Amino acid sequence: FSFAIWDVEKRRLFAARDRAGEKPFFYSSQPRFFAFSSELKALMALPFVERKINPSAYQQFLAYGYVPGDICILQGVQKLRPAHALIVEDGGRCRTWAYWQVPAGTVSNTRSVDELADELDELLGRAVKRQLVSDVPLGICLSGGIDSSLVTAMAARASQKPVRTFTVVFPGSLEYDEGPYAKIVAEHFGTRHTELQTAPASVELLPVLARQFDEPCADSSMVPTYLLSRLIRQECTVALGGDGGDELFGGYRHYTSLMLQSRLRRILPEPFRSLIQTLCRGFLPSGVRGYNSALGLGGTINRAVAHTNILFTEPFRRKLTPRQVYRVHTEESEEPTEWKASLFDSARGMPGGAMNVDFLTYLPDDILVKVDRASMLNSLEVRCPWLDFNLIEFAFRNVPNSCRATLGQKKILPKVLGKRLLPKALNLDRKQGFSLPLRKWMKGAWGQFFTEILSSVDHAIFDQQVVRRLIETQNRGLVNHTERLFCLTMFELWRREYRASF
Template identity: 35%
Template sequence: MCGIYGSTIAYSENEVKEKLKRTSFRGPDKMGVRLFDEEKQPIRLGHNRLSIIDLDVRSDQPLTYQENIHIVFNGEIFNFKTIKKELANKGYEFKTTSDTEVICAAYLEYGQDCVNHFNGMFAFVIYDKVKNLLFGARDRLGQKPFYYYHNEKQFEFASQLSSIQLFNEKLTISKEAISAYLLWGTIPDPYSIFNEIKKLEAGHSFSFDIETGNFKSKKYWDLDYKGQNKFSGNYNEAQEELEKLLSDAVKIRMFADVPVGIFLSGGVDSSLVSALAAKETPGKVKTFSVKFDNKEFDESEYAKRVASHLQTEHSVIECDYTEGIQLIENLSYFYDEPFDDASAIPSMLLSKYTREHVTVALSGDAGDENFLGYHRYNWMRYIEKAYKFPDPLRMMVAKALTLAPHYKAKTIGNVINKATINDAYLATKRDLNSKWFDLSGYNYKDESNSYLFHNNKNIYERISDFDIKTYLNWDINTKVDRASMAFSLEVRSPMLDYRIVDFSRTLPTEFKFIKGNQKRILKDVLYKHVPKEMFDRPKSGFTMPFKSWFRNELKDYVLSELNDDGLATIPFIDKKEVKIMIDQHMDGSWNRYAIIWRLLVLKQWLKNNGKGFSIK
């Protein structure tokens, strides 16, 4: 895991080093810079290394392979040993034991189709000196970030936006991006907070012709959202196949030349990863969980029980609001863009203390998206029934609910008031009350809607696909990458193995979700390793108790940050509406913590990162 950087702009060596220094937390072990002062176009490559595989200096980057191939690479290719063996049989030679050389050799052998051979989480760029081009790619599910700036013949890329932002005076803050953030709580790919900087989309590769300045991106992988591939076996056979895939996904992610541990929340996904990892490890696996003072959010006791059963070496990290405030103040430094997922804070705490024991940690991310685990998927069972009513009756029920005194009833009414069930689900993912901010400049071409608005699958499979392409990519993967890399920790997610994602798409819905039993097949695999009774409880989310904190411990902080002067610094919001919502939260009549947190994050970003940039 590392941070990469490159440019065709003639930055000096010191300037490149400053850009790398800005995100040195991504790779504190070694900074590498190489300048190619070619006759027609300068090339700069930079790398911050977090040493995971082949700790020797021979694997430092930028790395050169066969003289004319130069690479900077962030991430891991988990099947690199298999690819390396195939390429060695074709005559390729290797001087290191790392996966970086394997990418280069695969590029020479397979060309730009090399990405189809990689099973991993990655963002890399190859400078092909012979063809005078830059070729790069981002992994299928968007686990590793990739930002780029393209202005005619100038091209610049980095793992994080702040490296491009430094020394670039041509940037303007995007009004559309702010509107998108106020709507979604994150900034959707391929956009960024700056008009001139974009994100390479997940599952895409690109080529940049250095001479002409021509940039082309290409989608090399996608979900089977048309439902063309169907699993032909029975439920037991599906269980066996899933366990085999999961076991291999865990096994190949346990390989490292540094200590490896597991994030264990005590839930289904992380417990299954921990169980399979324990089978693969001769000694005791190290596991880590977070403990909250607020019992409503604390699953640490459940994690302890699972750890005890699996006989892992378990550590519990305690989280309180004082340390939470410190991380809130530093959030924009590590995330670079406005990002409001409140679980970023406990994720940072977990990463911070886990890094004291290991350099790599496995997580259970993507279990909910793949196997229909979120509460909102269960809610859709009831919403689906509402859409079987005649439209006039449904609209009448919706209106009655919006007039009810309780905010949860009002929310349901606003959801089923939408024209279609697809619109209803989309409403649950975005802020229903858009009266408090300006959407007039929001003109995003949102291609992700194509995974939801079609009739190839039932509503449950459509929302699962949609969440993988949006929530998992834009939110979960962003949160995990920035939170872990802030403390130089590499996080690997076995359930984000594209083979498991593809396999889950082939399964009938009833294998995953039946009669209120969500993640059915995943649970049945888990129960082979951990007793079922340990999980006989409601699902709990991994987040902060901000609802309570904003009314108590953090009340003064909220009211001082979002007073009249503070709200005046936040563009495109209706200050009167916002003040009403803050009052509603404080008097307990409505849970508005999500909007309060969203505004706090945006205000902080504008204060710390937005100075000197105009908004257009």
């Protein structure tokens, strides 16, 4: 939720946003005005909101592919953070505060994995049952992964009639095709299942999405999310999704990588680790697998967390960004990796500390933005049972690190539950989700479109020589820069759509 209440008697505005950040809240506080909206484009219509790009937000976007925290891509606009509230007093004074914080993790495990799985079963079942309540047709986004499959299991248990399930498949791209796995789950629970078989989506969709997302977003899975939302909306008005399970229960691959790095830190002396980092920066191009992990190995664990899934490193961003813009950024704000490293809480251990950082950044500012904007473009309401308040509290307060992820396993607790409820033919160890065969599509119309857009970018936005080298390297197949090129293309499409500049 995000909402605002005007107190007529006290002439005071109160506003708040939900704990996980499922719904957006933009605002601009000016000497004579306070404006707020669930969409940035509404604020852009106001004469006192200039379309000037925030250099700090721009650097955050290049680093991670999204604009995190309370900053906004436009100067003079802010976002209310998840689990925060604000009050605007008569006279214009605005203050914000956190009304809730992610609970501290448990130190010791006094309950068995099976006992914890029992509680997860009860909490998730209760959350799904509550969110099934609807006076309009409802469906489920089923990827065939463990999160959406468990939501389907709970919905089938709670519903007196077959539930509707939907998935997107990519014929000819087996590594991205969720169809067979979703079908296994659908048949097991007797759902009314619908598949959308999609050829390479038209590149004409990208400017539409750039406009819808308000702030630039570099998550290419926005495309299948939009296509799936469009498919569901043909028959349903509300859908349940599986988002949030990875952040709450240790599902991402980088948690295993970070735990391995923690072990290596205890074995390898600091000078040797720094040498690895130096050699990596000097001889390996960005985009090579393991590059970010090697960079993170040279510093502390919180810096390793900050380098996880980074798109453009600081040296790369310095080359890519106009000199004046980069100088303003360095004078006015923290380096993106320093800011993200400061969020790491070592007392939570690993992977708990990394999961907490993802819950505060990647989840609300990438995943939930993608789901909200792509679904609302189709007038579809998506609900996230995994982000039920009681489930969040349980995951962070009661589940120890040993039941989250280890060097050999991820998402331990949901898998225990999955073995009880899901069909045995379903591979619980696979991790895909609604992803896009972008590298394959880049060899056709998408690659041509990216090149056309980026070749005509204003020199005040990107350094053209750096962009050309990225495209040439990608075309020669030397390094996979697809996500980086998608990032730059979406930024330029957003900038053109809203006529924003520095």
